[in-house]
Amino acid sequence: MEQNRTWKCAKCDKELVLKKMLFSYLGHTFSHEIMRCPKCGNGLIPKELAEGRMAEVEAQLEDK
Amino acid sequence: MKLEESKVFVNDCFSGEPASCSYACPFGLDIRFFMERVRKGRWIPAYKMFRDTVIFPVIVSRLCPQPCRNNCQRPSIGDEPLAVRDLEYACTLYALNRRPENFVIPPKTQRIAIIGAGPAGLSCALNLAQKNFHVILFEKETGWGGELRAHPDFKLFDEEIALQFSSTRVDFEFNREIGSLDELTGFDAIYVATGKNGATFDLMESRDSDLMNTSRPGVFMGGALCGVPLMESIAQGSLLARIMEAYFQTGRAARPDSDRVITDRVHFLNHSGEEKKALVTMASPDCYTEGEAKAEASRCFLCDCKICWENCEMIKWFRKMPPRLGVEVYTDSQAGSSLSKRSLIRETYSCNICGKCKSVCPVGVDIGALMQFSREDRLRTNKNIPAFHDFWIRQFDFHTSEAFFVSPSKEMKSCEYLFFPGCQLGAAEPDHVLKSYAYLQETLNAGIMVGCCGAPAYWAGDKKRLSGNVERIRSIWDSMDRPTFIFACAYCENIFRLLMPEIKQESLYTVMAKDDTIVPARLFEAAAMFDPCTARDDLSMQEGIRILAGRANVAIEELDNPNRCCGYGGHMRLANPGLYEEITKHRKDASDKPYIVYCANCREVFRQKGKECAHILDMVYEIDQGKCAPTLKSQKENALEVKKKLMKRLIGDDFIPEKHEWDSIRLIISQELQDELDRKLIIEDDLKEAIWLAERTGERFLSDDGVFQCSMVKSVLTYWVQYKELATGEYEIQSAYIHRMKFNREG
Numbered sequence: 001m002e003q004n005r006t007w008k009c010a011k012c013d014k015e016l017v018l019k020k021m022l023f024s025y026l027g028h029t030f031s032h033e034i035m036r037c038p039k040c041g042n043g044l045i046p047k048e049l050a051e052g053r054m055a056e057v058e059a060q061l062e063d064k
Numbered sequence: 065m066k067l068e069e070s071k072v073f074v075n076d077c078f079s080g081e082p083a084s085c086s087y088a089c090p091f092g093l094d095i096r097f098f099m100e101r102v103r104k105g106r107w108i109p110a111y112k113m114f115r116d117t118v119i120f121p122v123i124v125s126r127l128c129p130q131p132c133r134n135n136c137q138r139p140s141i142g143d144e145p146l147a148v149r150d151l152e153y154a155c156t157l158y159a160l161n162r163r164p165e166n167f168v169i170p171p172k173t174q175r176i177a178i179i180g181a182g183p184a185g186l187s188c189a190l191n192l193a194q195k196n197f198h199v200i201l202f203e204k205e206t207g208w209g210g211e212l213r214a215h216p217d218f219k220l221f222d223e224e225i226a227l228q229f230s231s232t233r234v235d236f237e238f239n240r241e242i243g244s245l246d247e248l249t250g251f252d253a254i255y256v257a258t259g260k261n262g263a264t265f266d267l268m269e270s271r272d273s274d275l276m277n278t279s280r281p282g283v284f285m286g287g288a289l290c291g292v293p294l295m296e297s298i299a300q301g302s303l304l305a306r307i308m309e310a311y312f313q314t315g316r317a318a319r320p321d322s323d324r325v326i327t328d329r330v331h332f333l334n335h336s337g338e339e340k341k342a343l344v345t346m347a348s349p350d351c352y353t354e355g356e357a358k359a360e361a362s363r364c365f366l367c368d369c370k371i372c373w374e375n376c377e378m379i380k381w382f383r384k385m386p387p388r389l390g391v392e393v394y395t396d397s398q399a400g401s402s403l404s405k406r407s408l409i410r411e412t413y414s415c416n417i418c419g420k421c422k423s424v425c426p427v428g429v430d431i432g433a434l435m436q437f438s439r440e441d442r443l444r445t446n447k448n449i450p451a452f453h454d455f456w457i458r459q460f461d462f463h464t465s466e467a468f469f470v471s472p473s474k475e476m477k478s479c480e481y482l483f484f485p486g487c488q489l490g491a492a493e494p495d496h497v498l499k500s501y502a503y504l505q506e507t508l509n510a511g512i513m514v515g516c517c518g519a520p521a522y523w524a525g526d527k528k529r530l531s532g533n534v535e536r537i538r539s540i541w542d543s544m545d546r547p548t549f550i551f552a553c554a555y556c557e558n559i560f561r562l563l564m565p566e567i568k569q570e571s572l573y574t575v576m577a578k579d580d581t582i583v584p585a586r587l588f589e590a591a592a593m594f595d596p597c598t599a600r601d602d603l604s605m606q607e608g609i610r611i612l613a614g615r616a617n618v619a620i621e622e623l624d625n626p627n628r629c630c631g632y633g634g635h636m637r638l639a640n641p642g643l644y645e646e647i648t649k650h651r652k653d654a655s656d657k658p659y660i661v662y663c664a665n666c667r668e669v670f671r672q673k674g675k676e677c678a679h680i681l682d683m684v685y686e687i688d689q690g691k692c693a694p695t696l697k698s699q700k701e702n703a704l705e706v707k708k709k710l711m712k713r714l715i716g717d718d719f720i721p722e723k724h725e726w727d728s729i730r731l732i733i734s735q736e737l738q739d740e741l742d743r744k745l746i747i748e749d750d751l752k753e754a755i756w757l758a759e760r761t762g763e764r765f766l767s768d769d770g771v772f773q774c775s776m777v778k779s780v781l782t783y784w785v786q787y788k789e790l791a792t793g794e795y796e797i798q799s800a801y802i803h804r805m806k807f808n809r810e811g
Contacts, residue, residue: 005767005771006767006768007767007773008765008766009766010762010763010765010772011763016765021808022810024805024808025804025805025806026449036809040763040809041809042763042765043809044773045775045784045807047784047799050784050801050802051803054805055803057805058451058804058805062410062449063406063409064406
């Protein structure tokens with residue numbers, strides 16, 4: 001169900017688009033493409049990303 | 065941080081060092097390493113290390129008086145010591161390739177004269193020749209061997225000497241007696257090894273027994289001439305070669321640091337659980353067969369201390385022994401750039417800091433103290449990981465502010481006793497605090513302080529929070545005429561003993577044990593006693609609990625290895641969830657009986673893991689048996705309820721908790737999701753706040769099937785909530801999760 005949902009920014013009433021977003025953790029900065037509102041730029045991080053790849057990268061950076 | 069500062073915690077650890085037998089060996093042979101190879105029949109590597117250490121394996125394996133056997137640990141269970149020399153000899157027979165290795169080393173310019181081709185002179189000559197020094201050996205007899213020439217096995221030794229010299233160049237001048245050292249010109253060093261009663265060239269009195277040098281620069285003296293026994297004479301050869309090297313480089317004879325044998329580190333371990341094994345006898349009179357030798361070597365205990373390893377899942381998990389941890393704490397503190405990887409972050413924050421290692425270590429090495437030192441250093445230098453401890457630091461802040469309460473007994477200004485139940489007891493079960501306090505108030509007219517000892521700040525390495533809390537408690541204690549604190553939690557006791565030793569202590573359970581009108585309920589017919597790690601040194605508390613449980617007529621089983629941390633200690637759960645699961649599973653499975661616990665954290669951990677357990681206060685007040693662990697939300701509510709009731713009872717005031725604009729929001733959360741949120745340590749209040757914020761600002765996402773999603777950054781975490789609006793102010797939560805990274809929408 002999660003994958004099939006399409007999200008829009010409720011504030012700007014815009015469909016989300018895939019766009020680069022800057023991430024930072026423990027002094028490291030990098031960018032990654034996520035779904036974002038084309039107008040206000042707010043980004044949506046799905047659970048799979050937060051608890052999957054992001055958690056992995058967090059752990060790697062913590063060990064650095 | 066300096067290296068010495070972190071190493072001081074582990075300096076006494078002797079794990080990985082040579083075993084006791086090696087300390088007795090004139091050569092310092094690593095006998096454990098040797099036995100490990102021999103038991104597997106790995107003759108060549110065994111021979112190689114033996115040869116590299118003793119220079120003349122055949123001579124040593126025939127003539128060594130084996131002082132190692134006096135230090136063998138097998139006799140501690142009534143067996144004979146290992147037949148070390150016979151195994152060494154077997155090794156010289158079964159190693160197929162005994163040819164000395166020939167290393168390509170650039171030739172040195174120095175020339176060394178050695179007077180005397182006995183064992184001492186030969187050993188030194190060979191050691192120097194292997195380093196490619198130019199060595200000339202003068203011998204008054206017709207051949208080499210010195211005192212060995214008279215030995216019945218000299219033919220064997222003669223072959224051995226020839227073999228060992230076969231791939232190096234040494235010029236032998238036999239039939240050449242040196243009458244005066246002035247005959248030897250053009251040499252950078254001279255070694256006088258003329259054997260028993262040999263020529264001393266009037267230098268004996270000036271000889272330094274440690275460095276073997278004499279008053280004449282560059283002239284050294286050793287071996288039987290100086291009364292050194294045979295094995296030691298051979299061993300001296302390799303030491304002297306290194307002393308001479310130092311002399312050539314610096315002009316001063318010096319002993320390499322690594323050669324200093326620290327004999328007081330010889331440690332004998334406890335082998336009481338080991339199987340007895342008799343000495344393997346030889347079928348043939350001369351030597352062991354290969355099979356016999358392997359069997360004999362298998363009797364070796366391979367003595368090495370691993371007691372902490374055996375008692376600690378953390379050390380096992382990371383496979384690092386204390387000496388390495390000590391060095392890595394230092395190297396980590398020096399790693400600064402984003403390129404250098406730190407090696408000990410996870411370890412530092414994975415420790416329960418439970419003191420088990422220290423309690424089992426023969427020399428009291430405390431890895432928890434090392435990790436605590438590292439945590440404090442990391443926080444001070446901003447090399448900590450805030451997300452590992454943020455949840456508990458927030459709890460600490462809550463328990464020392466909003467939930468904090470202190471009062472003497474009703475209508476009193478000071479008190480003789482002050483009950484300090486700790487932050488977790490009331491959060492888990494309000495009655496544990498309220499009823500115990502009612503009892504203490506009635507019997508001792510005690511006051512009460514509901515707060516936190518500071519353990520979460522301590523474990524986070526947060527000295528600032530910790531000292532602030534200590535100062536506050538101390539000044540209240542002072543203002544109440546210095547009452548004795550009565551604790552319900554052994555960890556609070558430990559923290560107080562460490563940071564506020566001037567405050568007198570008493571345990572709630574020893575107070576109750578003295579009162580035989582207290583008869584706890586028999587919640588179990590039989591149970592195992594799970595003593596917390598923190599009560600390890602408090603024998604009177606342990607005894608008090610047993611008296612109380614005995615009154616309940618519960619058959620008590622004692623655990624084989626008690627006082628191990630349930631997993632809660634050190635707040636390592638977020639730093640290493642996998643290890644946390646392993647530790648909690650081990651503890652849960654230590655007995656199939658239900659547990660009696662007397663630490664609120666043990667109770668919480670075991671209930672979360674589905675282990676039937678009762679706190680001793682559950683038994684005293686006959687409450688809550690078998691119920692699930694309280695949710696995070698109810699823990700907070702419980703803590704506030706305790707404060708509210710105490711305030712009413714003691715001061716007559718109504719407690720008004722802090723108000724938030726999101727308090728009126730109602731969330732519908734399924735039990736399954738609630739369990740998941742508790743596992744992830746996500747608090748309901750934070751979800752309410754995130755939704756309230758999203759609804760107010762409008763910053764949220766909407767799916768085509770009417771689900772909202774919003775995020776909120778709080779402290780070091782970003783919270784995400786998916787929800788459906790059921791009615792105004794009422795939301796059904798579909799999912800919630802957190803991450804530690806921050807994102808920047810301007811980027």
